[in-house]
């Protein structure tokens with residue numbers, strides 16, 4: 001059993017870190033302050049091959065493993081959580097469903113641009129009345145004259161309303177099952193479809209440089225072949241997509257904890273009170289030590305889950321590992337940002353110090369792609385408990 005990533009993964013980490021340090025870190029505070037989604041930098045991420053890490057070579061991807069994607073998300077997240085989630089959502093929620101469930105025609109039509117970072121895709125599951133309980137969604141798609149006509153609205157959709165957005169995979173009711181429950185399918189809706197509207201971006205607590213919109217679909221007509229995979233399999237497709245996404249969110253949380261650790265270690269050595277660096281005081285040094293423990297434990301759980309995915313492990317084992325990694329890493333990230341802000345004292349409360357931005361950015365990690373409560377539910381069920 002090895003607890004180290006391969007030499008290739010570590011070399012790859014080095015190249016992503018260099019890019020993140022040079023092209024993202026110097027601008028992260030300004031993008032955050034201005035709520036600016038940096039389209040040109042996203043294109044550069046595409047040129048570096050980050051969006052195509054796990055895509056097959058025939059569509060322009062690198063055909064690489066899931067672990068590499070986690071490494072890239074961790075490294076972007078270490079300097080800027082907004083760019084980390086942009087990559088995570090673009091691949092995990094945008095490309096992944098098309099790559100996994102799409103027809104050959106879907107893949108040839110959409111993947112090359114998405115993989116190259118010339119385009120972004122969104123994942124439209126959540127609605128005002130349906131988040132954790134996605135089965136309660138109300139958006140409808142009806143077949144008329146060889147076209148799906150989609151009506152409804154979606155909420156909190158990442159990468160859905162910027163200059164690069166080309167398509168959104170929309171979960172919609174397409175009928176009723178024989179057991180009386182709604183039949184849910186996934187329809188791919190191009191962003192230039194008449195009736196598809198990305199409403200003004202949200203004013204969020206964090207992830208200011210990430211692109212998040214409510215969507216309105218009014219008689220949005222797309223050809224019948226825009227059905228993704230099998231009719232009626234929409235919910236299963238979205239849930240499978242979220243299992244992978246949870247590990248990727250855990251990697252983003254690891255980047256956040258690592259940033260807190262590095263910033264706090266440095267500050268504890270520089271800041272003096274009572275004539276000595278604060279790191280000489282056990283009260284501070286122990287907090288920094290706790291950050292190291294959180295980083296190590298969260299990273300180990302995350303890459304264990306990624307390794308299970310790469311080894312095509314039994315689905316139940318992977319699902320359990322993904323939920324455990326997401327729960328632990330994201331809750332630790334929230335704790336880590338609180339600890340780091342404390343180490344920085346009053347300066348930690350000032351926006352000119354990155355710990356303040358990480359503090360605001362961390363909270364949503366416990367919410368997106370399944371809340372902490374939903375992770376606990378999945379884990380308890382995995383243990384055989386009949387939890388509702």
Ligand SMILES: Cc1cc2nc3c(=O)[nH]c(=O)nc-3n(C[C@H](O)[C@H](O)[C@H](O)COP(=O)(O)OP(=O)(O)OC[C@H]3O[C@@H](n4cnc5c(N)ncnc54)[C@H](O)[C@@H]3O)c2cc1C
Nearest residue numbers: 123124125126130131132156157158367368369370371373
């Ligand atoms: C910035 C951001 C980006 C997002 N991006 C996307 C995206 O790209 N695509 C997309 O489809 N969605 C996206 N989401 C939506 C996100 O996945 C949902 O917000 C999340 O799943 C929770 O759903 P909800 O907000 O409706 O909360 P609710 O489901 O209403 O939950 C409210 C509270 O009740 C708790 N709760 C609910 N059910 C249970 C239960 N059975 N047991 C115990 N507790 C429970 C929850 O844990 C939570 O604490 C995004 C959200 C945010 C904030």
